[in-house]
Amino acid sequence: MTDVTAMTATQIAGLVATGAASAVEVTQAHLDRIAAVDGRINAFLHVDTEGALAAARDIDARRAAGEELGPLAGVPVAVKDVLTTKGVPTTVGSKILEGWRPPYDSTIVERLRAAGTVMLGKTNMDEFAMGSSTEYSAYGPTRNPWDTDRIPGGSGGGSAAALAAYEAPLAIGSDTGGSIRQPGAVTGTVGAKPTYGGTSRYGLVAFSSSLDTPGPCARTVLDAALLHAAIGGHDPRDSTSIPAPVPDVVAAAKLGATGDLSGVRLGIVTEFGGEGAEPGVTAAFNEAVATLTKLGAEIVEVSCPHFRYALPAYYLIAPSECSSNLARFDGVRFGLRTGDDGNRSLEEVMSLTREAGFGPEVKRRIMLGTYALSSGYYDAYYGQAQKVRTLITRDFTAAFERVDALISPTTPFVAFPLGARTSDPYQMYLADLFTIPSNLYGGPGISVPCGLSDGLPVGLQVMAPTLADDRMYRVAAALESAVGTFTPPAL
């Protein structure tokens, strides 16, 4: 048997389905790979060796019994540590939840199990999904397999790096401002943010509830689509889950893979031009645009005048929601409690617990949100940001009257060196310049590798209308069929 860790999820599922490989063999190969390379990458916060092998044995037993298994049965998956896993540590990259073993599974994890996938473990992330480099993890940064002195993106750097390092063929991320797409771009992998409400937030540790969207990460567009189909769809336990079927993203990815985009109109956002992206990123993007044209797509320029206010609006809305959501970490019901000496008051213990448990970026955002929501500032900051959100949504709606989807670079710059942006938080925020508009609007977006700049991956983003996730898969798969996939140097 050739090395299964180099295979796509589709190929692995085929091996397991035909009996050419057992799920246990496939799982063990990935566990061995993790043992061999993760000391240098730090993609995983927890490897669930026993749980993974037990799940794999179960799949093999069911196949032997003649049971009909789904299209991803026996395929290993890595799960971002933002999703609860029953009995398996869930830290959200934070000291405040160190050692916590949730009493329940998130819906996404339940569906992964139901699909017959094998969870390898939990992946590293910026604390509470706040960051663009995974350097804000309380458990040390993840390193980019393309260059281990560089960041793997964030907040889902662990999931993206696990894919690029061939530690897992599939991974789950969550995207509030770009945390699936930007790590995908800088690691040369595929990451998709579904339509908000298209994937369940039940059991997703909340950061910014009106924006948080779990989604699929993979090394190919088809694999991402298969994972999307497995985890998506209405969940009665999430009150903002959309009661509509998931568009047929798998069929769309297969259609796109034929390399024909004739009749498809793609828009380039005028306001994303100018000095937004670094030259190497712009060059790779322009080359990809030429490729899309060759595939038959019609490219037009569209103006979205309010997109330039997306970043400031996001950094008012997301911190405001976070300051409210993270109030639950009070040292009472779960997680850390510090300073309870029998004399201190609840409020003192709470303040000491949160001081000890949260890292600097989380503290900054809690205070920023508290400021934006305080009386006297509410109208000028949070209220005004919500109005800008309306205008950004109107820009998208107007654009989608003219084009089927919008395209842009995923992120303005390739993977930067570790430590390059941690001292200036606003410089870190700029990584999400092109991904944030879709979060505010709620529509889907995908990052697909489109080329290299000085040997480092560049991603192209496709943004589609709400509930038209299939469109972005078609465009992304077509581009992939033309430019191929990208493999980092051997570790």
Add this chain to the structure above:
Amino acid sequence: MAAISREEVAHLARLSRLAVTEEELDTFAGQLDVILQSVAQVGEVAAADIPPTSHSVPLTNVLRADVVTPCLTPEEALSGAPDAEEQRFRVPRILDEDVAS
């Protein structure tokens, strides 16, 4: 002019129940000032008549039938508690001693 003072940041930390150190206050005051000056750009947008968006999905009340469904046992619900007693979360004192006595 600074958008936010060190004293204001100290106040925010108290409201946020964060027992920050003096050193952190110095760092956060400078950083929050830079961030606030940047995000204040939203004020440039003429939006007086624009309705706010709180959520991208049009929200209506989500109801379900009033039927008992499985849920966590008390033991499961308390499994992560820093301190528990008689099926309850145990917390440090809430009232001052002289008030409580």
